[in-house]
Each structure stands twice: as C-alpha cells, then as structure tokens.
Amino acid sequence: MLRNCLSSIFKSSYSKSKFEVIVVDNNSHDGSCAFIKKNFPKVTIIRLKENVGFAMGNNEGYKHARGEYIALLNNDTEVDKNWLTELVAVAQDSRVGIVASKILLQVPFVEVSITSSVVQQSDLDQSTNFSPRGVLIEDISCPNSDCRDLIWYSTGFDKQKVLSGVGLRWTTGKATVLLPILEEKNTFSFVFHGYPSNDSQLPMNAKVSVKNKELCHFSLSPNSVFNKKITINKSTCADNLVWLVQNAGNLLLKDGYSKDIGSVTRILGGSVEEFYEPDSQFFSQERKLVSACGAGMLIKREVIEKIGFFNQHYFMYYEDIDFCLRVWKHGWDIVFAPKAIMHHTHRATTGKTESSFFISMIEKNHLFLLLTHFSLSTFLQEYFLFGCRLFDAILKQFVFRFKHWDKYQIWKIKASGRLDAFISFHKKIFTFIKIRYWWKSREVRNYNQLKHHLY
Structure with a gap:
C-alpha cells in the first residue's frame, strides 16, 4: 500500500519542486521506515516512539511542514496525477480554508x-x-x-x-x-x-x-x-x-453523528448493509460543506496558525469533524473539489465485528463533539441515550452469559467499550467544557447557523 501511495504522489502533475512529502511513522514494526529510505529517499520520515493516534500524528507531521498548504493523505490511498493541482486551484479563493477530495473506492x-x-x-x-x-x-x-x-x-x-x-x-x-x-x-x-x-x-x-x-x-x-x-x-x-464514491465530504446529522456523502445504507430483514454510490454528475459539482474527510484534504497554513490543528484528546475518529467545525465556525469555507480524485482501499463491511477499542473511541468522541459544538439540549439528549446503550449492553452481557455464549461475547465487547468510553469521557469532561466556551467566544458562525446544514 505504501509503495503505491508514495509512487502516485511523485507522479503528480504539480511541480516536484513545490511540494514536500512527510511520512509520520506511528511506531510501526513492519519495516516501513527502511522501505521508504531505500525507495523514496526524498521523503521526510518522522518516527514516533509510540502510537499516538491519527490526531497527534498529524500534529507532529505539521510541526515539520514548510508549505503554504498542508495536504493530508492516508497511506492506503493512491492519488490521480492532477489531485494536488486541483486541490490547490480550489484553495486560491481567500474564503476557502479546507478543500475536500473526491475519494473513490480502489476497485472498479x-x-x-x-x-x-x-x-x-x-x-x-x-x-x-x-x-x-x-x-x-x-x-x-x-x-x-x-x-x-x-x-x-x-x-x-x-x-x-x-x-x-x-x-x-x-x-x-x-x-x-x-x-x-x-x-x-x-x-x-x-x-x-x-x-x-x-x-x-x-x-x-x-x-x-x-x-x-x-x-x-x-x-x-x-x-x-x-x-x-x-x-x-x-x-x-x-x-x-463503474467507480464507487466512498466520500465526497461528510454530512452532519442533528444528533452529532456523521455520514460519508456517497455511502448507501439499507436495512434488509433487520440487518444493516452499507456500500457506496456509483460516481455520477452529482459528484462532479463543486460545492460547500461543513465537514470533510481527514483521509484526503488540503488545509491552508493560515487556518492552522489561527485556530490550531487536531484536538489530540480524540486520538482517532471525529477529530477531522471537530477540526472542520472549528474552521467553519471561524468563517472559512470548506469546499469539495470533484476533480481532486483519489482512491482508497477501505470499504464498509456488513456485519463487521466491532472491537471494544472501536466502540470506546466512537462513543467517547461523539460525546466530545456534541459537548464542544452542539446545543446543550442535544448533548444531554444524546448523553442520556448513551447511558441507555451502556445499561443495555451490561444487562445483555449478564443475561446471555449462561444461555447464549456467542451473544454473550458480542455484548461483552459492547459493554466493555461503552464502559471505557464512559470513564474516559468523564475524566476529560471539564476540559471539554472549557474548550466549548473558549471556542464559543471566538466563533463567527454559531450553532443556530450550523443547524441549517444538519440532516
């Protein structure tokens, strides 16, 4: 994956003398650094002593970046040769703070x-x-x-x-x-x-x-x-x-959850299936967003210098949405660039077994996002529903323990993840209350304006 990603970057039509490539190694043990040194000597490698997550990893990379624009890219992606050129072209508008890529599934x-x-x-x-x-x-x-x-x-x-x-x-x-x-x-x-x-x-x-x-x-x-x-x-x-669109920006829902623009969800017989929409004229139009995907976005340096970068308390998941909302509330536009095309190997799966860590991150960070950017009534409503999910998971874990071992294992993971989220959230609740009011006193666009963009 890493070879394909870096190779595609250096095939860019954008002048090679005008961009640098920085790889943040989150304490990997698969020989990635040696591979990069041997095959891509022009790449700057930032080696971290531990896995600090997506948020802090990008923050560390930014400290070493020199460019006017900061482009984020996951290592399991490949970019079209005009990807960077198109992102920079859209960013020329002084009102634009972030430019979002069109992310296609790797496989046709x-x-x-x-x-x-x-x-x-x-x-x-x-x-x-x-x-x-x-x-x-x-x-x-x-x-x-x-x-x-x-x-x-x-x-x-x-x-x-x-x-x-x-x-x-x-x-x-x-x-x-x-x-x-x-x-x-x-x-x-x-x-x-x-x-x-x-x-x-x-x-x-x-x-x-x-x-x-x-x-x-x-x-x-x-x-x-x-x-x-x-x-x-x-x-x-x-x-x-047929190429499928994995992400053309993010939709924000009224309950604080988000959805990839391009994702299709259907319920058949109680089971949830998720896939993606075929690329079409709808995905070929430039438009404004309130949130973009961190797997492939361009950010102006002046934006980060003014409001900071990712909130490292998120570790991973929702950190890109939190950052985008801060950017949007401070008056910059977030724009989808349909010609800035990249391909991502990830796909949504049906019936995927969720880990305790994944559940903990999603539940905790969802509450962090609500407390920072949404109304207190919305936060309290979702906090109550989270408590119900936690109680439900603990109860079902107990009920199924002696009757259905397979179901017990599933609910044990859910209970463990939600309990960890509950503890982690309350350890930082006062920190996020301070963050909420600190940003609120500096925003240009407020929550009442944001509500018009929620689904």
Whole structure:
C-alpha cells in the first residue's frame, strides 16, 4: 500500500519542486521506515516512539511542514496525477480554508443485469402472496474472499435467505449486481434454480448481460439447476467500469453523528448493509460543506496558525469533524473539489465485528463533539441515550452469559467499550467544557447557523 501511495504522489502533475512529502511513522514494526529510505529517499520520515493516534500524528507531521498548504493523505490511498493541482486551484479563493477530495473506492466494478420471465409467489404455493418471482440465484462466488465481500446486489433482489448454509435470493424480473474487477481476468460462478414447483407449465427464460452485451441466456424447467461460470476481462469492459464514491465530504446529522456523502445504507430483514454510490454528475459539482474527510484534504497554513490543528484528546475518529467545525465556525469555507480524485482501499463491511477499542473511541468522541459544538439540549439528549446503550449492553452481557455464549461475547465487547468510553469521557469532561466556551467566544458562525446544514 505504501509503495503505491508514495509512487502516485511523485507522479503528480504539480511541480516536484513545490511540494514536500512527510511520512509520520506511528511506531510501526513492519519495516516501513527502511522501505521508504531505500525507495523514496526524498521523503521526510518522522518516527514516533509510540502510537499516538491519527490526531497527534498529524500534529507532529505539521510541526515539520514548510508549505503554504498542508495536504493530508492516508497511506492506503493512491492519488490521480492532477489531485494536488486541483486541490490547490480550489484553495486560491481567500474564503476557502479546507478543500475536500473526491475519494473513490480502489476497485472498479461492472454492473451485470439478470433479466428473466416472472411469475407471482401465489403461482408457486397457491398463497395470497403476489410478490414477483424471477429467478432464484445462489450467492455469486469468485476465487477469493476479498472479491466475494465486495459483490453488491444492487436492485431487483428480494431479501437473502440461507438454506443449508447456502445464500439464496429471488430476483423480481430484472436485477442488477455490481461485480468487483480486481484482476485483468475475473471469473464468477453463477448458480440459478428453476421455480420450486411441480407445474411443468412454469418454465423460466433468463439472460445475463453487461449493458447491451449478452453474456449468457438459458431456459430452466421447474426444480432444475443451471451452473454458469462467467469471465469478465477488465480491458474489454473498460468503457463499462463503474467507480464507487466512498466520500465526497461528510454530512452532519442533528444528533452529532456523521455520514460519508456517497455511502448507501439499507436495512434488509433487520440487518444493516452499507456500500457506496456509483460516481455520477452529482459528484462532479463543486460545492460547500461543513465537514470533510481527514483521509484526503488540503488545509491552508493560515487556518492552522489561527485556530490550531487536531484536538489530540480524540486520538482517532471525529477529530477531522471537530477540526472542520472549528474552521467553519471561524468563517472559512470548506469546499469539495470533484476533480481532486483519489482512491482508497477501505470499504464498509456488513456485519463487521466491532472491537471494544472501536466502540470506546466512537462513543467517547461523539460525546466530545456534541459537548464542544452542539446545543446543550442535544448533548444531554444524546448523553442520556448513551447511558441507555451502556445499561443495555451490561444487562445483555449478564443475561446471555449462561444461555447464549456467542451473544454473550458480542455484548461483552459492547459493554466493555461503552464502559471505557464512559470513564474516559468523564475524566476529560471539564476540559471539554472549557474548550466549548473558549471556542464559543471566538466563533463567527454559531450553532443556530450550523443547524441549517444538519440532516
């Protein structure tokens, strides 16, 4: 990852004599520093004796920076050659304090359509359920787990059901699925089932296609199975590649939580699935924000000199939102630059097991953000809800301890994380009360103005 990141920076169209690259090593033990010295000797390395987190790590890097602008970049990213040029161009406006990148998912996708004849559920079981039934398809498989985890059943699918360990979905006649293109040659295995009926008058006709190019077509009699391996070559479908937008700035919600602009969340059968929207005209327009993602932003030095940099009490998570709100409240604009494109390997996952540390950071820092920037009524409401979540986790940990070991382990992690957040927050509550009123006395834009930008 580090090689790709640094290589992409030095391929920049921006003059090499006008930028410097600083890598902050947060006490890594994987040979990163030796690798950088050998392969990228022009890079300045700041080695820290311990992992001080994202916030303080960036603060340490800033102390060694000499430029008029400070660009932040995660090590698991790659930038387009015009990324830096576009960021600096947008920053020329004196009212702009921060410029946000368009962050695309590293992997491109191909949208595959599955079209079939349709019957109603009542035709299959003589019920009063008139839901459309197209083709029953097993979870699409591919050679590696990274590929399988990225497959996204976009539209036209019913809720997944698992039978004998096999995931199954009905289509509704026309369905679309996004398949990740990780290699030049990508093979996917499809398994289709005919209608589960003894009625021989219910044959199924279906086809699989990309745009107007048909990949296969078939007919299925009831209770039969059709297996098909489909190979998609990256070079031959270059014109049909779909890039997904991971972040085009952050939306701030009324409860203090945030959401990536580009993220898609849906709830199916009680489970939450998160993915990303395809790049489109909407993401090609420059616009103002109240918050940007710290994985790839440009900041004017004068902004940091006036209001400081990241609040190190956050360690990681929410520190970029806190910083952006301070910048915005002091009168600077935060602008999304659609042509400043970078690619990020991270993706949201479904059903990801959260660590106690992650839960603690999110819960604690959410309260810090509310106490600093939101109304006291909003803070007290969310503080009460946090207390309810803490009590709920401790109670369920106790209830499941002797009955459901798997659930006990899940709630033990949640209880531990929330309890740690509770203790950590109260250790610093008076510090943040002082921070709240210190910033409040200096802001140009207030919370009443911010409310118009909350969702």
